[in-house]
Amino acid sequence: MSEGDSTSQNGQQNVEPAGADIVLGVLSYNNAATIEGVIRNAVHGLAASFPGSRSMLVHADGGSEDGTADLALQAAPDRDALVQVVYPVYPVHLLSPDYHGIPGKGNAVRAVFEIARKLEAKACALVDADISELPPQWPENLVRPVLEGQFDLVTPHYLRHKYDGTVINGIVYPLVRALYGKQLRQPMGADFGYSAKLIAHLTQLAEWDPNVTGASVDAWITTQSIARNFKIAQAFLGRRVQSPSGPPPQLSKALAQVLGSLFTEIHRTAPAWQRLRASEPLPSFGVDARQAPESAPVDAQPMIDSFRLGFQNLQGIWSEVLPPTTLLELKKIASQPDETFRFGDGTWARIVYDFALAHRMRVMDNNHLLEAIAPLYLGWVASYVLLVREANAMEVEQCIEGLCRSYETQKGYFIARWRWPDRFNP
């Protein structure tokens, strides 16, 4: 079976062409605990929000062994409106579990896109089945901007507590915002909406390579959409309570996956982001509750210790990536007392840019490079935790906004290093 091939059943029927206005894809892998609720709520949500439209539910499963596929079939009230696809998952996808819990997610996305294209759907939404309860309004939030607002990509904006999603808040969001000029709060996530135009564009691309079929499909689609000037909006979805089917991957591995996919896309789309300077907010849909859930206190001490351990042991590796001035900054940061431990936003932004450049220049094995950033990231997280410990939601937003501005300010440094890497060789 070739990459992206999949077998489909429609309650054991074939997919009919021109059969639906809206396709809602549910991606799963060993999600027996949540799949029934997700399917029921998805069907209910589509019927309630789009009563006059023909909707089709596509369940893409990576060969679950816990009966997820059977449970999904039983949960569907109308089996004619459910297509089940088994997308290919290769050993490589299982050897290194993806951070989002859907192995070979790119193949799943592609399988749903192919069906949406065959059905000539006007809009398609994708949700991961690892959510403990899918709110029925989510399909509407993701699909309506496409159908009525003529948007091509609808990205999620979740309600998260201040310590939640620090990789997104500390790296992904500021980096995408600074480079691509779009204030996308969740460039990589689990739930998205797509237009037929964007799906037609993506499915014809020859870039569904192993990089894309793995964990990086979200980053690839988002950066492709921005670089090709597709219209993008974001939808407030509220809280996303995950119910993962397996243990989470080690932080350094997850970080390496996220950064690896992001850095690859930065390399691919270099001509597009070098022209942009400022960033602009995006049209948002749904209700922005702005009431972040309460968070349990977080102890920053283990993260500070991790950073210091990294500083003691990984300086040789970091010195191949970072310029001497940054290494000096790190030395000062490592020697700060625990209570006043701070990691400057500008320093952090430059470090992320330096690692992106080192990824492009292949100064060392990419896995080594991407895993070597973990102690630095934990140092920044510790500083962030100490900074927002007493902060309310508004102050946290201001803190993240400040970080984003630092990324935007340091973009000139990144472009200069990107264009003339030898001139800045550490």
Add this chain to the structure above:
Amino acid sequence: MLTHANNVLHQAADRLVNTVADFLPGLLALLVILMFSILAAFLARAVMRRILVRFQFDDRVTRWGLPELAGWAPARRPSTVTAQLSFWIIVLLGLLAGVSALDSGLTSVLVVRLFDYLPKVAAAAVVLITGFLLARFLARSVLISAVNMQIQSARLLSLGVKWLVMVLTSAMAMDHLGIGGQIAQLGFAILFGGIVLTLALAVGLGSKEMVSRSWERQADKNERDAEGQFHHL
């Protein structure tokens, strides 16, 4: 009697002259070959130096970490050292070819043996370089993973892995060259077995409690993550 002595002396002188006359063309050939090989070596060194500079060999070698790996920090640049090495290899080959032109039994055997030995030297060099690169890669992998797993003695572990692979590689290279014979293999087996036994004893007896505490800490951490207090993604 005098005539006989005179004849013997004449014959000896003839033999000497004949021998010298036989030897001189060979010597001349040796000198000519040596001269040409030195000229070729100069040319090769210059060409090699230009090629290496063009391909930024110094930067690449530094990035690969070969000097650091071998604990070798030459005063001269790696490209200069490599070019010089190519010079001396060509001179040595010219010398061997020239010596074979002398056509003496001893030198011929020597040259044949040396040429027979060269592939082994090349194979040993390949084994050494591959082993050193592998040692560096594994040492880095262990160092980064150990730091990310909060292991305090990460550097020690990394160094251990590096030297283990380098010792294994050296033993393989020496085996290729036929140096040391069984001694190198035995030495390596004793060293490797000793390290494994030491580690087993250290972990099994000495650090039993430390290992158990480490596992408990890891389990606690997993539980905290599972409780969802802190999601990085």
